[in-house]
Amino acid sequence: MLGMICVDVDGTLVGSGGVALPEVWAALSEARAAGMRVVLCSGRPAVGHALDYARRLDPDGWHVFQNGASIVNVASGESRSEELPQELLLKLVAEARSTGRILETYTDREYAVESTAPAAVAHADLLGLPFEPRDLLSLPGTVVRAQWLIPYSEADALLAEPHPGLQLHPAGSPVMPETLFVSVTREGVSKGSAVRRVADIYGISLQRAMMVGDGHNDVTAMQVVGYPVAMGNADKEARAAARYHVADVDAGGLAEAAALAMRE
Incomplete structure (x- = not known):
């Protein structure tokens, strides 16, 4: 085996x-x-x-x-x-706040989301966690990842945008078939x-x-x-x-x- x-x-x-x-x-x-x-x-x-x-x-x-x-x-x-560099994290958060896109930030054990959109609420349920909106920059400890939650119709536009120093990982879930999850980590x-x-x-x-x-x-x-x-x-x-x-x-x-x- x-x-x-x-x-x-x-x-x-x-x-x-x-x-x-x-x-x-x-x-x-x-x-x-x-x-x-x-x-x-x-x-x-x-x-x-x-x-x-x-x-x-x-x-x-x-x-x-x-x-x-x-x-x-x-x-x-x-x-x-693997830490998400602070300067790159700040750019992602600024982009989320200016565009209205749903962004989540993560440490090893906690996550934050500011949006109260239905997809954000549904994702908390999918994760098995209570939905508790909080400031994206409020997490204690090391932020290792961010994640966009977008409709599939916006996928091409988001993935075509430059993300220097970052690596994107698009994925879906059969439980939330209308939402694309685009995880963002440090490059490499x-x-x-x-x-x-x-x-x-x-x-x-x-x-x-x-x-x-x-x-x-x-x-x-x-x-x-x-x-x-x-x-x-x-x-x-x-x-x-x-x-x-x-x-x-x-x-x-x-x-x-x-x-x-x-x-x-």
């Missing part, structure tokens, strides 16, 4: 119903019990539902959150964070860079690692592992980066990927 399987959340672990299928949990539990490291590899922060998922997948393991900006051991709380920080670090921590060869995903923000991680797997509902970028393809998230495709990891 492989040494490590990395698992995206929205559209991979969690489907349109907002939950993971029982057969998926069973397959991943079997992989962990056999000795494989099971790593959550999400754009979400290490709080709420995502933290619960990580603890269920591998309760004493390292997991990737915030598109690589946070690498957290969920047992010890130790973090390998991605799921791919984080998967490399986790593999190094565990002493596992990347050629014996699998990444299962469905979105553009999963591609960097798919590119560094020996077993890149795209879900049946994956976007074109993820499909193009994959070596293997499995069923749709709502049809248990992740369980299929876990079975493949057990056979290899």
Whole structure:
């Protein structure tokens, strides 16, 4: 079997119903019990539902959150964070306030959003957190990431804008199908860079690692592992980066990927 399987959340672990299928949990539990490291590899922060998922997948393991900006051991709380430079953060906040776009800011464990738009409220529910608007610059500690919440109709315009020193990670969720989440990290920080670090921590060869995903923000991680797997509902970028393809998230495709990891 492989040494490590990395698992995206929205559209991979969690489907349109907002939950993971029982057969998926069973397959991943079997992989962990056999000795494989099971790593959550999400754009979400290490709080709420995502933290619960990580603890269920591998309760004493390292997991990737915030598109690589946070690498957290969920047992010890130790973090390998990548700071979002202050001057770049201030520019993002100024842009949000001038344009009215929804922006969120994140530390490892907290987030802030000023907007009270329906998408901002719905996203708090998706994260499993209470909706509590607060100043984008009010978070204590190190800010590691920001995130735009925009309608898909605005995607091309936002992604075409210059973002010097920053890396953008667009992704969607079947639970909020009208909203595109554009995560913003320091340039060079991605799921791919984080998967490399986790593999190094565990002493596992990347050629014996699998990444299962469905979105553009999963591609960097798919590119560094020996077993890149795209879900049946994956976007074109993820499909193009994959070596293997499995069923749709709502049809248990992740369980299929876990079975493949057990056979290899």
